[in-house]
Amino acid sequence: MVDDVIDHDGPTPLYVQVADAVQARIEAGELLPNRPIPSENQLVQEYGIARGTARKSIQLLRERGLVVTVVGRGTYVVAKPSTEEK
Incomplete structure (x- = not known):
């Protein structure tokens, strides 16, 4: 849940927390290469x-x-280049 990810009262700036959350979604494959992220x-x-x-x-x-x-x-x-290609 989003509330578990963002701590509005924490020491880490909100923009960093949101960027980290979106990055985690990218790394988890929830947001795919060449596809839009949330606006x-x-x-x-x-x-x-x-x-x-x-x-x-x-x-x-x-x-x-x-x-x-x-x-x-x-x-x-x-889009990340494939590390398998060489």
Whole structure:
């Protein structure tokens, strides 16, 4: 449950907690490569955060190399190259 993931009173900034939660969903295969992640508005609703916090979370995911934003289309999980190919 989302409330188990986000600690609104904890020492870790909310945007980091949300980015970590989305990253965990990517790593678990819940959010698939080349598919969109939840929008800013969806993150606001899902985690009970401000829109600026959602935006900063997505920015952090981009900095981590996990997602790419396509202007006017959304933010998508980056396709990881297969480590089996060589």
